[in-house]
Amino acid sequence: xxxxxxxxxxxxxxxxxxxxxxxxxxxxxxxxxxxxxxxxxxxxxxxxxxxxxxxxxxxxxxxxxxxxxxxxxxxxxxxxxxxxxxxxxxxxxxxxxxxxxxxxxxxxxxxxxxxxxx
Amino acid sequence: xxxxxxxxxxxxxxxxxxxxxxxxxxxxxxxxxxxxxxxxxxxxxxxxxxxxxxxxxxxxxxxxxxxxxxxxxxxxxxxxxxxxxxxxxxxxxxxxxxxxxxxxxxxxxxxxxxxxxxxxxxxxxxxxxxxxxxxxxxxxxxxxxxxxxxxxxxxxxxxxxxxxxxxxxxxxxxxxxxxxxxxxxxxxxxxxxxxxxxxxxxxxxxxxxxxxxxxxxxxxxxxxxxxxxxxxxxxxxxxxxxxxxxx
Ligand SMILES: [Zn+2]
Numbered sequence: 001x002x003x004x005x006x007x008x009x010x011x012x013x014x015x016x017x018x019x020x021x022x023x024x025x026x027x028x029x030x031x032x033x034x035x036x037x038x039x040x041x042x043x044x045x046x047x048x049x050x051x052x053x054x055x056x057x058x059x060x061x062x063x064x065x066x067x068x069x070x071x072x073x074x075x076x077x078x079x080x081x082x083x084x085x086x087x088x089x090x091x092x093x094x095x096x097x098x099x100x101x102x103x104x105x106x107x108x109x110x111x112x113x114x115x116x117x118x
Numbered sequence: 119x120x121x122x123x124x125x126x127x128x129x130x131x132x133x134x135x136x137x138x139x140x141x142x143x144x145x146x147x148x149x150x151x152x153x154x155x156x157x158x159x160x161x162x163x164x165x166x167x168x169x170x171x172x173x174x175x176x177x178x179x180x181x182x183x184x185x186x187x188x189x190x191x192x193x194x195x196x197x198x199x200x201x202x203x204x205x206x207x208x209x210x211x212x213x214x215x216x217x218x219x220x221x222x223x224x225x226x227x228x229x230x231x232x233x234x235x236x237x238x239x240x241x242x243x244x245x246x247x248x249x250x251x252x253x254x255x256x257x258x259x260x261x262x263x264x265x266x267x268x269x270x271x272x273x274x275x276x277x278x279x280x281x282x283x284x285x286x287x288x289x290x291x292x293x294x295x296x297x298x299x300x301x302x303x304x305x306x307x308x309x310x311x312x313x314x315x316x317x318x319x320x321x322x323x324x325x326x327x328x329x330x331x332x333x334x335x336x337x338x339x340x341x342x343x344x345x346x347x348x349x350x351x352x353x354x355x356x357x358x359x360x361x362x363x364x365x
Contacts, residue, residue: 032285033263033282033285033286034285047362048286048362049265049282049286049361049362049363052263052264052265052282052285052286053263053264053265053282055263056262056263056264056282059263066263068233068261068281070236073238073284074236074238074239074284075233075235075236075239075259075281075284076281076284076285077263077281077282077285
């Protein structure tokens with residue numbers, strides 16, 4: 001039996017996917033760097049600073065959104081999901097297929113037809 | 119070249135064969151060399167080094183200005199000469215504008231992007247500044263999740279800390295970074311960095327032995343780290359902070 005591939009793990013670094021999974025687990029809700037770090041640190045040993053840097057990168061790539069809040073400990077970000085896990089999977093597949101079709105044109109289309117018309 | 123007429127070449131030849139003028143040019147270049155060598159000595163403060171490098175630049179440019187000033191329209195009766203003269207005069211003017219831009223315009227661009235800081239960070243900066251016997255600078259926050267901090271001098275000294283910095287650093291670590299940046303402002307490391315990087319961008323690699331901006335900058339960084347160690351009586355916090363900034 002072929003193991004079901006996890007699209008998130010396939011396309012992101014282990015830390016990136018652990019962070020996204022942690023955000024999705026809260027129902028796409030709002031989390032601070034510290035909360036996410038607490039959630040993932042046992043399975044993904046890393047420093048809190050790596051979580052902050054990675055979240056910043058995910059934000060630049062528009063995979064997560066964020067807003068600034070002023071709390072007891074000063075300013076911090078609240079991160080939230082920009083899309084559900086399903087939406088992310090779909091977007092990733094779409095991007096990969098579009099890229100193949102763009103690069104290989106009719107060869108890619110012919111292959112998809114052959115493979116999926118049976 | 120534009121404006122390089124025969125008359126200009128004649129004037130240059132006359133200038134080069136004038137013993138008195140050449141002596142002055144030689145002396146000027148010698149002083150420029152002495153000043154750049156002096157600026158390498160870490161026994162001098164950043165302000166002294168900055169003054170040496172400004173002097174170095176001035177004495178280096180003096181021969182150009184001197185030659186330009188010796189070109190006169192009356193003497194040669196040619197307009198290309200006055201054009202060459204103006205072109206030569208733009209060299210020191212461009213240098214002054216570039217240095218002033220780094221000193222005053224770049225800080226304004228940074229300040230335009232800053233967000234107001236929270237009360238806790240402001241309080242920390244003020245109390246550290248008081249302890250170091252200096253006026254408290256402005257504090258602005260950079261909208262970035264990466265832990266980073268820097269300062270600018272300009273007309274209004276300002277320390278910038280990123281949101282990521284406030285999220286990830288402990289209070290003591292943040293304090294160490296604030297002391298580090300305050301030290302740069304107190305020492306005026308910014309002016310030194312500005313002129314050193316400006317000169318370095320013109321000097322070929324081979325001259326790095328004579329004037330190395332990175333050596334100048336790292337001396338300032340060490341001084342700022344040292345200040346944090348002295349103020350906090352431990353190197354632990356600044357070291358921990360740096361490991362979080364450059365993981
Ligand atoms: Zn520094």
